[in-house]
Amino acid sequence: MGRLNSYGVMGVLVLALLGTCHGELKMGFYDKTCPNAEKIVSDFMKEHIPKVPILAASFLRMHFHDCFVRGCDGSVLLNSTSNSTSEKEANPNLTLRGFDQIDRVKVLVEAECPGVVSCADILALSARDSVGVLGGPFWKVPTGRRDGSVSLRAEANAQIPAPTNNFTTLKESFANKSLSVKDLVLLSGGHTIGIARCTSFSRRLYNFTGVGDQDPSMDSNYVANLKQRKCRTQTDNTTIVEMDPGSFRTFDLSYYRLVLKRRGLFTSDAALITDSTSKSLVEDLTNGTPEDFFKEFAKSMVKMGEIDVKTGSSGEIRKHCAFVNS
Incomplete structure (x- = not known):
């Protein structure tokens, strides 16, 4: 499969190489202290994602946003306090959904094993299991993350990649x-199950450079369709648009095919074909099989899940994901 390498592997791709230890995280971290932890998360996702499929995209995005600010420490789950405004209230996180569901999973896990399983690990497992319910890959999640106690809106606003970013900014981020x-190209593939509000990309349709023009990098027929059927005004902040039309409930390669057709919603989607290396990776993906994509996506998710984790005596195991321990 070119740069992505071709593997003749079918199925859900439980990768042996992902079963090894990753830094201070390790497979089966809770095997003795809370052996049913992963099953509790998995069962919850199997029950609830079919009812509200879009939550899978939200859990995946929530995990991504968490890891990009202070590492994968569950800081995105914390509520604001009288002394500080949390990441939840940062612009990139205002459209996240599913915090209540993560809290519900935490309650179930706490009932089984009080004070043992971190919210950061629950979020990492929820992202994996919700993707699996929509037909995506299964990957082994090394666990042992501990929860952080700091969550700042300003840091999230500054560090989470934006849908308006160009390739240079994305690459640096x-x-x-x-x-x-x-990793950038593969993790962008999560948009295959995503949705977006019109306001997050309407500038590309109506006023790209401030003179009432549209983004020339976006397919003109797609622009016309969006303006006619979905985002009828630039200020529409309620209408939802599928990022992978007709396939947003299935984890597949359709997103990349749309990007190559210049039909990605975000500037950050379009950016993937403005660089020769990333464009070649996108082309390799579309020329390969879903199994190839699943394998590589899984590896990038594990890598992302290791960003600046707190382990050992760092951080804490929160009793409630929205609050630090008193």
């Missing part, structure tokens, strides 16, 4: 977290 261009 990912490199700051030790993620490669290949």
Whole structure:
């Protein structure tokens, strides 16, 4: 499969190489202290994601946003306090959904094993299991993360990649977290199950450079369709648009095919074909099989899940995901 390498592997791709230890995280961290922890998370997702499929995209995005600010420490789950405004209230996180569901999973896990399983691990497992319910890959999640106690809106606003970012900015943002261009392309594939409000990309349709023009990098027929059927005004902040029309409930390669057709919603989607390396990776993906994509996506998710984790005596195990322990 070119740069992504071709593997003749079918099925859900439980990768042996992902079963090894990753730094201070390790497979089966809760095997003795809370052996049913992963099953509790998995069962919850199997029950609830079919009812509200879009939550899978939200859990995936929530995990991504968490890891990009202070590492994968569950800080995105914390509520604001009288002394500080949390990441939840940062612009990139205002459209996240599913915090209540994560809290519900935490309650179930606490009932089984009080004070043992971190919210950061619950979020990492929820992202994996919800993707699996929609037909995506299964990957082994090394656990042992501990929860952080600091959550700042300003940090989230500054560090989470924006849908308006160009390739140079995206590449730098990912490199700051030790993620490669290949990781950028693969993790962008999560948009295959995503949705977006019109306001997050309407500038591309109505006023790209401030003179009432549209983004020339976006397919003109797609622009016309969106303006006619979905985003009828630039200020529409309620209408939802599928990022992978007709396939947003299935984890597949359709997103990349749309990007190559210049039909990605975000500037950050379009950016993937403005660089020769990333464009070649996108082309390799579309020429390969879903199994190839699943394998590589899984590896990038594990890599992302290791960003600046707190382990050992660092951090805490929160009793409630929205609050630090008193």
